[in-house]
Amino acid sequence: MKRLLVPCLLGALLAGCAVGPNYKQPTVAVPEQFREVQGPPAPGESLADLPWWETFGDPALKSLIDEALRNGYDIRIAAFRVDEARARAGIARSEFFPQIGYGGDWSRRLISTEVAQGATTRNLYSANVNFGWELDLWGRIRRLNESAKAQYLATEEARRGVVLSLVSEVATTYFTLRAYDELLAVAKETVASFEEQYRLFDLKLQGGAASSIQTSYAGAALGQVAAQVPDIERQIEATENRLSLLLGRNPGPIPRGQAVSAQALAPKVPAGLPSDLLKRRPDILQAEQQLVAANADVGVAVANFFPSISLTGLFGGISPDVSSLFAAGKTWSIAAGLVGPLFQGGRLRSEYEVAVARWEQAKAQYEQTVTGAFAETTTVLYAREKIDASIVQLKRTVDEYQQMVRLANVRYDAGVSDYFEVLYSMQLLYPAQIRLVNAQLDLAVDYVNIYKALGGGWNQQEFPPPASPAPAPWPKAN
Numbered sequence: 001m002k003r004l005l006v007p008c009l010l011g012a013l014l015a016g017c018a019v020g021p022n023y024k025q026p027t028v029a030v031p032e033q034f035r036e037v038q039g040p041p042a043p044g045e046s047l048a049d050l051p052w053w054e055t056f057g058d059p060a061l062k063s064l065i066d067e068a069l070r071n072g073y074d075i076r077i078a079a080f081r082v083d084e085a086r087a088r089a090g091i092a093r094s095e096f097f098p099q100i101g102y103g104g105d106w107s108r109r110l111i112s113t114e115v116a117q118g119a120t121t122r123n124l125y126s127a128n129v130n131f132g133w134e135l136d137l138w139g140r141i142r143r144l145n146e147s148a149k150a151q152y153l154a155t156e157e158a159r160r161g162v163v164l165s166l167v168s169e170v171a172t173t174y175f176t177l178r179a180y181d182e183l184l185a186v187a188k189e190t191v192a193s194f195e196e197q198y199r200l201f202d203l204k205l206q207g208g209a210a211s212s213i214q215t216s217y218a219g220a221a222l223g224q225v226a227a228q229v230p231d232i233e234r235q236i237e238a239t240e241n242r243l244s245l246l247l248g249r250n251p252g253p254i255p256r257g258q259a260v261s262a263q264a265l266a267p268k269v270p271a272g273l274p275s276d277l278l279k280r281r282p283d284i285l286q287a288e289q290q291l292v293a294a295n296a297d298v299g300v301a302v303a304n305f306f307p308s309i310s311l312t313g314l315f316g317g318i319s320p321d322v323s324s325l326f327a328a329g330k331t332w333s334i335a336a337g338l339v340g341p342l343f344q345g346g347r348l349r350s351e352y353e354v355a356v357a358r359w360e361q362a363k364a365q366y367e368q369t370v371t372g373a374f375a376e377t378t379t380v381l382y383a384r385e386k387i388d389a390s391i392v393q394l395k396r397t398v399d400e401y402q403q404m405v406r407l408a409n410v411r412y413d414a415g416v417s418d419y420f421e422v423l424y425s426m427q428l429l430y431p432a433q434i435r436l437v438n439a440q441l442d443l444a445v446d447y448v449n450i451y452k453a454l455g456g457g458w459n460q461q462e463f464p465p466p467a468s469p470a471p472a473p474w475p476k477a478n
Contacts, residue, residue: 018139
């Protein structure tokens with residue numbers, strides 16, 4: 001054992017450094033503030049720092065998000081991907097340790113002695129314990145573990161990204177559903193008004209107090225709006241089914257809460273500093289971990305140029321009788337082996353070039369993800385201000401058209417104008433109401449998109465726990 005410890009300690013001393021490049025975070029150009037955002041944001045102050053249950057105030061929506069995080073298919077698939085990556089990291093980590101196994105054998109042999117004495121046939125039993133251990137002189141195993149750990153962390157960030165996307169998609173789909181509910185209410189209210197007017201015109205027509213053209217005009221206006229009711233109902237059904245899928249359940253009715261126009265959306269959305277996205281957005285963190293893994297793979301490719309040294313050993317017994325297997329006939333061996341490349345036809349060089357090319361791809365992907373995050377965040381922050389301005393004008397338009405409908409009815413009842421003026425004003429009001437509901441939906445969806453673009457609350461403890469226990473601590477590597 002003393003002789004065995006000497007090369008082991010020597011290998012541990014020699015394994016103090018790993019070949020290949022050590023990871024350094026790429027330098028990316030970070031803007032001082034988001035474009036078109038008025039005034040510099042306060043450091044660390046961001047809508048994304050709030051957990052989703054504080055961001056979305058509708059109790060029904062909170063319940064749906066919670067159900068989706070428990071039962072949604074996407075989140076379950078992402079969790080199992082984390083389990084897979086964790087297990088693969090465990091496989092890579094196992095190479096740090098000696099591989100110990102056992103074996104046994106039985107054979108029946110013919111043993112020849114001198115010709116005069118003839119030959120004898122014997123049973124022979126053997127059992128042994130063996131081990132093998134690769135000394136990580138060049139850091140190949142450490143680089144493999146570095147890559148596997150980064151891949152595991154990348155899948156964990158991907159899971160966080162799935163959680164954020166799922167929360168955002170549930171909220172967006174819910175707001176869309178509530179907008180359809182409002183559109184349906186507006187359509188039915190308009191249909192009821194047209195039906196009443198058409199009924200009155202038809203009665204007047206039968207009494208000779210109205211013209212056929214007015215009655216036909218009223219009937220056509222009624223049919224045009226009434227045709228939209230079943231279409232909106234179809235959209236409601238489809239949206240409920242889409243939301244049910246996000247919740248991981250069969251299609252069915254969805255509980256409602258506040259109307260989309262009554263959602264408690266913050267009047268101002270603090271965005272924080274652009275540099276916060278680098279440490280908050282899961283997609284950026286995932287891209288960086290993939291870059292770490294690619295960097296480590298370059299080190300593995302470099303280490304493959306050098307020889308590998310391994311220790312092997314065996315201890316066991318050989319005996320013609322099972323009962324005396326370990327009493328007599330003991331056998332043991334200790335060996336060291338060196339294996340290295342001599343001529344590979346350029347394979348190792350090509351593998352190295354493949355690793356470098358993948359590292360360059362990962363680096364470009366990381367930079368693209370960061371730049372895309374800045375662009376996405378700027379777009380949704382800018383859109384909020386413009387949607388707010390549109391809603392102000394649309395509310396004014398709806399108010400004016402409602403006043404126009406009221407005055408047109410007063411003028412018609414007083415005999416000052418004909419009913420075409422009433423129908424015309426009602427036909428102007430309905431599309432304006434539709435546009436207002438759609439703009440309110442755009443505002444709610446943009447609010448969700450801002451939360452998502454800023455990496456909303458992913459570091460809060462609202463996420464489901466991993467499906468498997470936490471992994472064992474990683475060995476330290478220099």
